[in-house]
Amino acid sequence: MEKFTKFLCLKLVLLSLALFSGAEETLRFKGDYFLFSDDHSYIYGGGNILLKGGGRQIKGDVLYMDARSLTGVIYGDVRVLETAKKKNEDKKYEEKKYDAVFFKGMPPRWLTVSYTDEITFGGETALKGFFMNFEKKPPEFLKNSSLYFEFREFRIDKNQKIRARIVVPYMMGLPTVPLKRFTVNRGEWEEKTMVAFHNVNYTGVYGLSLSFFLRMREKWQKGDYDIKFYERKLFKLDGVKRGVLFSGKGGVPVKKKELLDYTVLLNSGEQSFNLRVNHRGDFKYFSYSLSQNISGRENQPTFLEFVSNITIKKLFIFVPGFTFTHDWKESYSYKVSTPLKVWKKLNLNVGWQRKILAGTYRSDTSDFSTSLNFDSKIFRFSSNYNFSRNLVEAYVRKNFSVNLYLKPVRFLEDNVVFDISSYYMFSSLPYGDQTRDRNAQGLNVTVYSEGVSMPLGFQLVPSFTFNHLWDDQQENFTDFNYSVALLKPVGKFTASVAYSLASRYRAENFWIEGNSRQNMNLNFEIKDKERYSFLLRFYYDNALALENISLTGKVGLPFDLTFSSFLLYYSEDKKFRTVEVFIEKAFKKKIRIQGGYSLALKRFFIKFLTM
């Protein structure tokens, strides 16, 4: 009954919001590719992004969106067309170009961004702060999630629910059974003060733990925290009998602006704490930050450290910054750095830092570093110089390097690719009481193919790397790394054999000496992108004798059940070195149960967690 009443109230609030908003009720997104990470509650979109709704039609190349706060940004040749017309208005709106469009909430508030000599904002400039602090999470980061989904279109409806169609879920990086419809569950952690159960976990080593999520959404305080209770004594396990771990981050807002933000950690088991409080300010010509850390542990002195930073936004071509750190005792450091945009594609960074530490030991160092980068259509150039002087032990460490990378050269309809790079390096470092100088130059050539079609449906994938090093300390070396794979796909089944050879040679007067190592893999893979994948691999060592056999498998079973395993068998020992088995079951997309066993760790776990 209580749930029904809450549900009814929520619906009424949303309905009234929708009625008074006057804007379109749905935002529709289309694109070549969207990825939603369940762990991060974040959506990435790439390629021909089209957003319709809120009185606008927006086209762009990339979308980043935090699903929890419904905050996002579209980048890359962004074109905006106003589609909402006022009554009796026949005016045709023109398409406008921007570098980015930022949106927040539902109905959405908009902020347009253009990068010229300086950043120009349009629309709701009050969103500037959100835009500057918005975190862009790339797809390679999101794909590290244990669970993520891929799809090509989705919408955000008037109830602020995100709904997608034809979705392929990926568990631990492997595709599972596709879903016709999918709703991103934003309701779990609502934007209000609340405590929610997160997960319960048991392992034979760490005992039972119970985790809760605490969200604070008060006028004077906002934050998200994890509270974990654990019990070991009851299960007769070693270590701390029982305890609480409290960690999280929050902020103190004043007039809708964040005055302070902080991270906090309290650990009853270790009897330790860690609190870091930050304050940031942003003005027209400069920005600053102040940070205070206080941390301690039983029988250890309390540690206090204050860090301040000021950055001038632009002084001709300089953007100088100054950082000062002090531990309220005798240790302090100061750092001056500035990036210089010398020319469009030529960037120079210069920095100097002095660190003086005192306490149970004394340290005094002066570090100077500079880097130069240039990127053109044909090549990429980078150079670094670092100079570090230890003022207590009176030694110097310095190095200088130059790297030149030619952009890949492609031949035979992109079937053969050449990568060439070269470098020069000088270093001088303390070696006992003396200094050791070293000059080294290197050349690296890699030739590879993405696959050459052979008769009878075979595919050949060769790769060759040549690396020559002239080193005045270790003499000259030539390395060859050579690999070739022969594949034969038959429907969902692929068999392949891969051979690799690594050699290193050294010239000694007239004679040449060196060594080579080889290995070979036999691989058998069966894969249905949506349901299962198994990879059986036979690994042969330098003598081409069988060394080990591994099997990696994953299968999506009915009733939201997923089974996965990894087995590693070593033929020399004639035994399994690793057997890991995992199983996961989802209940009504609300609760997941995960379980697993590792033979090597001799440990199992079982975990219940909310989705």
Add this chain to the structure above:
Amino acid sequence: MRSISVFTIVFSLFILLGSCKDIAFNNPLDPDASKEVLQIIRVMETSLSGQGDLAFDGEKFWKISIYGGLTAIDRESGTVIRSFSTEPGTGVAFFRNELYVCRGEGENILHVIDPLSGDILDRVSTSGIYPGFLAVSGDRLIIYDVRSSGIFEYDPGTGNAPRLFEIPGMNVGGMEIYKGGLLISDMNTDTIYRFSLSGAVQDVFSAPAAGMGGLTVDNNDYIYLFMLDGKIYKVSLP
């Protein structure tokens, strides 16, 4: 026809290089001229890339990423076994059957993670030490402190952490205990330093290729160097 040509070239090279196994072309007039150097045993491709150290848990590697994510990979093939979503990190160590992870600049906390379920088991404040890289020596953690550029021997039980030595001016990519000493990779110079635990430089080796990141050592004292492009070089030191 072009395919056949490529095939012929590829296998000609294959036969040519394959004929030179183990120590080849030794100087017969002076066998002692042979110099013990860093030897490449194997090169593996992985699907990972970027900065972040490696750790060996006795059977597989763990790679932490500065973009977030902790990934277990097979040490012989480079195949990803499983991965957990974590906050960005720089250092990782397998200690007491748990994974210890640190974030480097700006945080004086060690995160303890269950290697089986990926759950965060504990978070420990390290007070005046800002851990950037981790290694294991007996029942102590060896920590590279970003704040002071020093190497500390940390006792997780008590929080005591005497300083061993300091290495200012190095851009550390990875750190591991090796034969009682400490191996540290310097990303500025693509160099591997071998220190004693008192701080004396015992040896210096060039990386077999440019762009070196983290490193680890297996139980047969083979060293695994993670390159920023995702390759892992299995090498041995003299």
